[in-house]
Structure formats: structure tokens, C-alpha cells
Amino acid sequence: MPQYRNWPVRLALLAAAVSAAGAAMAVLGDSPTHSQSSISTDSAANPQLIKRGAYLARAADCMACHTREGASKEYAGGRPIESPFGTIYATNITPAPKAGIGEYREQDFAAALRQGIRADGSYLYPAMPYPSYASLSDDDIKALYAYFMEGVPPVTEPAPETSLSFPFNQRWAIRFWNWLFVDEVSNTSSANHSRDLSGDRQQLLERGRYLVQGAGHCGSCHTPRGLFMQEKALNDQDGDEYLAGTELNEWQVPSLRGGDASGLRDWSEDDVIDYLATGRNRHAATGGEMTSVIQHSTSHLTDADLSSIAAYLTTLGATDKQRASSAPASTPSSHTAPDATTRQLTSATSLDEGARLYLDNCNACHFANGRGADSVFPPLSGNTQVNADNPTALISTILYGAQLPSTPKRPERLQMPGFDWRLSNEEAASLASFVRQSWSNDASRVTPEQVAEVRQAHGPGKPAQQGRPDSLDHAREDAASTPPSN
């Protein structure tokens, strides 16, 4: 379930800013208007158009929010986005007349997507990525509309109402936010890769750019947000913080910039394609929120579209910040001599607790060299989450495991077991510290307190018992009923 923990503070700031800007509101007027576009009221949809709309709905990952996890009815909304000031529920976007968007005209639908304005004139919370969808073409809006009106079965049950407490229930205030942070349709071509490229390559890059910035709304997670929760850059013209990586739910969200050492610098275009199509490649296995994005969205994209996305991302240079502190390219090669960690683990003498725990729990798959196995067991050496400033993702993965999505090209739900049931806070901290400071890794140590916090936040959950041998239950019972002896 997505949790945006930074929101309360930021929305409070937003509310304060809005209150102080009453005069500005007066100047702006108080009634939202739909911007003009070539959207027509003609609703004659053909199967081809509906099919294209279905594909675009995948590309835009509408399902991620508008379908409740595990629900059989698609797009019926109800998926809760938790926050301490209340729960935001994604809406029902099936064509049911009252519960859903059945009464939306095409221009209403376009306004919701691009401007965040509902048919009744009220504003959507910007959890809906309309700042990105603003760049969707008229043709694509038309196809999406056709799909949601005629390709999706109506669900008449309404999704739960979102009712936040004051001042967050003042949806009108979002208009001011929009005025500050949302561009009008920004479908301009970028300039930085227009010359010296063949027409085909140029077309590929443009398509990639369109998908990444628009439907894909990659920036929603991968671009750092500003004081008012706005994305600091909505496109590649908007600054080099676009897709420069950030943090979500305390998990590091990696940079997608092709020039960034912390981003995709060491990834080939094929690596990016593999990752988006299958959630795994030779560098990484997906985890956290991205699992669902791959499952429901990117694994359904055509090879051509994935190629264009990969091609486009490679054109994004390093950020200035990155350039200033750039580390030399780290290309782990199997031909180099074993590093100190590999030698230490292989000889298995004078091991500290972390190294011993690594051999007992991790080595079977990730190996003494920390390189795992291509596309099956992800490498730990150089791994983004292992080296993240915030170790939450690593701790969480050690304790609760991970599971890859089943995708058309790679159907296997490869699963890492959780070790919650057999590692104490101290042990998990030693292990995490070992992994963060071995091979090519160089990150801070992890404390037992940090592990305890992750355990606390997770609570007692079902995955905690993964991998635990059943015989232990009997062993414990036997031990409990037998007097201790020496």
C-alpha cells in the first residue's frame, strides 16, 4: 500500500501558503475551466481504438491506484493511500454512471487527466499524476476515453469517499498549487538530442520521452519533490533534477538518468528493457513499489516502446551534483582477482558475526563474490538498495524477503525468503553492515535500533514465517516439555 509519509508536513505548508494567498485566489477567479483543445464530443469508438486505449492504460499504470490489491474488479477504485491526516481513496474509474465516470464526456475526461479537474468542477488531489498526464496527446486521450467507456466493465459499487480533515479537505486550495506547479500541455520536443541523429533514432527518442514524461509518469516517484510536494522538474527541459532519484517510503528511488553513476550509467539499453519487461536483469531484481509497476504496467509494453524508453533514458546526462562528486565507473568484471571480501568468505577463517551470518544465510544464492547469478539472484556488490543512505530497504528485504512479479516474458515468481524468524535485531544489523561494507560497497553501518524500527513499522505479518522449517515447532515443543540437562 503506498504511503507518502512526507505528505502531512508538506500539505500543512501548502495549506498555510494557500491561506496566505487569498488575494491571489481572488485574482485567479474561483471557478475552474477546461482548457481548450481539439478534444471532441464524438464518441464513436472502434475496437482498434479501445485496444489502443487499453494499452495506454497499461502504459499509464492506472491500475496501480485504481484497482485494489487482489480485487477481481478492475478500476473500481478503493485502494487506500494511507496518511496520518486521513486516507485518500483512489476513485472508481469504470463507466458506471454514478459510482464511476460513466457520465464523463470526453472533454471532462481530458480535464481530469491533464488538469486534475473532475466533471463536477472540483479538484483532484495531486496523488493523481495529472501534471505528467498533461502532456498526453489528444489522440491518446481519445483512445483512453474509448477504453474506459467501452472496454472496461462498469462496477456500480462506489469507492470509499476520501474525507480528510481541515485544512486538507479544502480541495479548492489545490487550484493554487496547480497554478504554481502544473504546466499547460507541455508537448514540446526537447532540444538536447535533435542533431546528428538519424530520423529513426530521433523518432525512437521522442517516443521514449513521450512515454516517460507523459503516460509513464516516471517522475512521480523518480524526481525529487520540492517543499510543496511538487516534482522539482516535470521534464528534461525543466532542470537536471528530472528523474534524478529520491526516496519513497524510506526506500531509495534510484536515478533514471543515463549519465548518473547512481543511476543507469552502467546499464545498457538492453538492461533497461529487461528490467522493465521482467523486473530482473544482470544488475538488479526489482523490489518495493516498482514490483507492481512492472507487474501491471511496463511488462505489458511492446518491445518497441521499451526500446524507446531505454534509448531516451540514456540521453539524460549526469546531474551537476553528480558530476561534481563523480566516482569512476564501477564495472565489476569476473576476470579481476578476487577482492578481499571474496577471499575472506572463501577461506572462511576468522569471520566476524556479519560474515558468518552472510555465509549461513545469503551465500547460497548471492555467493562469496557478492555477484549472485545473472537475472536470477541479484548481485549485492554495487547494489543500489544495499548502498542506499537509508538502510530501510535492505533491512526490510533481509527480514521479510522479496518476490519478483510474474511477467509474460519471465513468469517465474522468484522469491527470496525472509529471515525475520531467525535473526535478532543485533544479528540483522551485523549482517546488513557486513553487506554494506563488503566487495565494492561502501555504506554506513546499520544499528540494531534501525532494525527494530523496521520491525516495528512492519508489525507481525505473514511473510515473517517464510522458510521456517516446520520441524522447529515440534523441536520447541519437545524442548519446552523436557527438563534442561547438561
Add this chain to the structure above:
Amino acid sequence: MSITQPDVDVVIIGLGWTGSIMGLEMTSAGLNVLALERGADRSKEDFLYPKPADELKYGVRLKMMQRPRQSTVTIRRNRQEQAIPQRHWTTFHPGDGVGGAGSHWTGVLYRATPNELALKSFADRTFSPGFLPEDMTIQDYGVSYEELEPHYDFFEKVAGLSGQAGNIQGEMIEGGNPFEGPRKNPFPLPPLPRTLTDTLFTKATQALGWHPYPYPSANVSGAWTNPYGMQLGPCNFCGFCSNYGCLNYSKASPQTCTLDALKQRENFAYRTGCEVTRIVKHEEDGTVKGVIYRDADGNEVFQPAGMVILASFPLSNVRLLLLSEIGKPYDPVSNTGVVGRNFSYQITGSMDLYFKDHQFNPFISAGGSGQVIDDFSPDTFDTEQHGFIGGSYIYTTQGPGGAIGALRTPPGTPQWGSEWKKQVRQHYGHHMMIGTTGTNMSYRDVYLDLDPTYKDPHGDPLLRMTYDWKENDLRMTEFMAERMREIVAQLQPDYHTESVKQRGDHFDPSSYQSTHITGGAIMGTDPKTSVLNRYLQHWDAHNLFVMGASAFPQNMQHNPTGTVAALTYWSAQHIRERYLDNPGPLMSPS
């Protein structure tokens, strides 16, 4: 019948290797497929590290296996004895649940040789007339090696087979098995890393002029993505293979090679806890119209289907055919009927060598790790001169080194106490085993039928096995013991012990032999001597296909899984290319 389910195109009985392969093939053909599995669902959750590494639960208590109280077999050695039920699995281990035997198998993946598939023809042209014993009933499979080769090749890619080819399109490759049939392609992956036992065995057998090669292993040596996009990770030699689910995605199994791909298909569904008790015939034309099963709640359910694919363990296949009264039961007295005929098994032997100065680390092991010679196969030397038809491969494998099963003590050691502990300490890790896995011919009085006395909880008779060793096969295994002694002499251990059969021995079901149970519903080209035609299609019911080693007319030395899978793809190909457009018998009797 209280419940009738909606019709499906294909119902598959049993969701192991052959069931899941047929599921993939039939859904690819656009059919609606339902698989019914008697046991529980088994996903990777059940095999997460370190859960399977539990020798007591899986190695001793055999929790991956069919529960004898649910269904077992009765065993006798001849028609004069009273058959007794197996109340604990000893001599073989029938699997249970999704994945079936494909989840708990060892992972040794072989092909049959061209002559093994046409053994009767080979014997007729090789031996003097009258050499074969009169009661021996061996037959050809009716399908040739050349016909199966593409299907072997494909399944080896599905399983990520690791090893060294010996014969690629007629070109002999050093270090591979020179006696194998020609392969179109090399192995998908190189052999597993070599252990000390492999090295010693190689040296000894080369000195004897023989041709050692690495065990062909479906415990894979590297990362592998198969044609379905399913993935295997490199084996780490944890040693929990035979009787266990793999904890490392390293052993080819339905869980790692087929099931997640199959589950993605919208025209596929499966139900667990559903035990099929009858295949139901149409009264008019003898074809089948579906199955009756008991669901998890004990309800009796009729599942109508256009085609039935019987894909359970060989013993269950034969029993269900007998219970459903499809095909004529075999009668050894009148030598008529076919269902239950040509049941065969496997004859094995082993020697245990102790070396004070070698440390073998048996806890580093994999089921498919080892070194083998095929120099004494049925067609590689003059067996007639030694008085038998058949052969064995001779192999070594390191470990497994489990705390319960791997403890070896010298003869004369007490079974418990401080002396036992001392001997265990001294001997652990100093043993090397060599073994034989041999052919088993089929005979007129070795067969399966329904037991007249013992019944399962539904009141249906258990399957009865009438089985004993025969002189031909015992001569063969005596010959192999001599070859093993030659290897022992080369290796010069401090001492060795032997566990080999000899003439005069009788079948003893109280100790483990092998789970390579074959025959009883065999394939062939003559409905008078086979249940299935050469496409695994039932002679009497053209919309019933029966998968698995129950189709083998006699057992070969090589492990059955490769041939079981290749036959499944072969059958599927003919169903897809010929049967679906024109349902009816795929061949007429020859």
C-alpha cells in the same frame, strides 16, 4: 452424482512434469485445460530456504510422498504368495502434490539410447536364436530415437541440463559419453564442478580403459532461462535433492520450469485435493467423456471433458485404468489382456569404499553430481557370452552428507553407545560410494493387477504388484559387481563393503531400491501386447492419452525422466498437429 462441473476441452489427471507439459502444449493449441491434482498445492513458498533442508521431515518421514493411508500398493513376489500392503514407503517413493515426483526427484536427466527404444529388434538381430528366456516379454517402444531426439533436445533446454555431450551429430567429443545416441546440440550448460569422488573415479576407470563422463544433471551449473522464460539458478551443492524440494531454484522441476508459465495462461486452471477415482467411458463408442473425482471436501464430482490425459505416477496410471475398466486387464495365465502387463523396475547395487587419507566433504553434494561410465550398456559389449541381455551404468556421486543418513561405520560396530559415536566421528567424510543402475527386463509373470483383499478409504481395491528378480537380471548385476570390484582394486581403499544382488536372491521390498517404476500401461504397435499406441494414445479410447513411464515396455539402465518428458512432447506434437483436426485413432495396428 451430486455435482457436475462445466465442460472443458481437456482434463489432465495429475499436475507433475507430464501434466504441466501437457498443460502448456494443450493451452498453446488454444484448448481449455483443467488439471486435477490429488495432493496439495506446492509453490516455491514451500521450498524457501531453509525449510526443505530438514532431513527428518523429508528424508526420513518422506513428507513429499503420497501417504500410504491414502493409497498404497500390495506386494508379493509370485502368484503363490499373499500380497502385503506397503504401510511405509521403503523400496520406492511415489510423490504427491503439485509437481509430483518432479519436485522430489534427484535430477539425473538422461536420454534412452537408440537400441534401448528398440530393444526387441536389437536382441533379435544380435543374439543367437533361443537365447532370450522364454518368459521374457521385452518389446520395442514403437517410437525411434530419431523421432524423439527433437523432444529430448527441447526438454533438456526446459530443464537447463548441465553436462558434457559425447556425440553431437555423429562427432565424438572427448570427455562425454561415447555410447550415447547422437545429439543435435551440445548440453545447454557445462557440467557441475567436479568433486574428489569424481576425480578418483575418472582416474580409476580411465586406467581400466573405460570412458568416464559427468553425470547429466538437472541440478544446473549456472543461471539458466528456459524456453518458457522460467529460470534456474546455479546449484550450490547443499545436497538436499532426492526426496526434497530444491531450496535454491537449482533443480529442474515443474515449480522452476513450467508451472508459473502455465498459471499465466487464461485457458488453464487447476484444482488441488481432487482425487480422480474413475475415467468415464461413453457407452456407445468406447471413447471417454470425462472423469469422476472426490474434491477436497469429499464430494463426488463429475468433470466432463473432450479429452482426458492421464498423467499421474505409473502405479496410479495403471490402477486408474483398471478401476475404470478401460482396456483388457492382463492375465498371466492365459497370457491375454494388456493393462498391468510388462511391469518392470530397476536393479541396482553399490559398494562403499573407506579411505583413511581422503576427506570427501559429503555435505557438499548434488543429486546430479557425479561421474559415470556407460561401457557396460546393453549394446556396448557381448552380453550373450556372459549369459544375459541388459546392462548397467556404473557411477559415483559424492554425499549426501546428512546427519541422519550419511553416517557410516565399519562392519562390526555396535549400533549405539560410545563405540558407535567414536566410529562415526572417525569415518564421517571418509567414504566414497560407487553404484550400478541397471536394466530390468519384462517377464510374463511380473505384472500389476487389482488386489482382491486390500482397499483404499473409498472402498476401491489397491494395486497389487507381483514382482521378483529373474536370473537374467541377476547375472547382469553379478557381472557389474565384478566391474565395480575392478574399480575398487584400482582405488585401493582401506576396506570396502558391498551391497549387490546375486543369483538366488529374491526381491526384498524392505529397503530402498529406486523409484524408477515402469510399465503396466505400455506403448507399442500392436493392441494385443500394448495398452497405448506409439503416440501414447489408448488403443480402445482415442481421446484418452496416458503419459509417464508406465508406457515403457521394459526398464532401461538410464534414468527415466528424460524419456518420460520426450514422450510427452512427442505425444503432444501428434495431438496438436493431427488429432485435434481429425479426432480418431492416430494409427492402426501393425
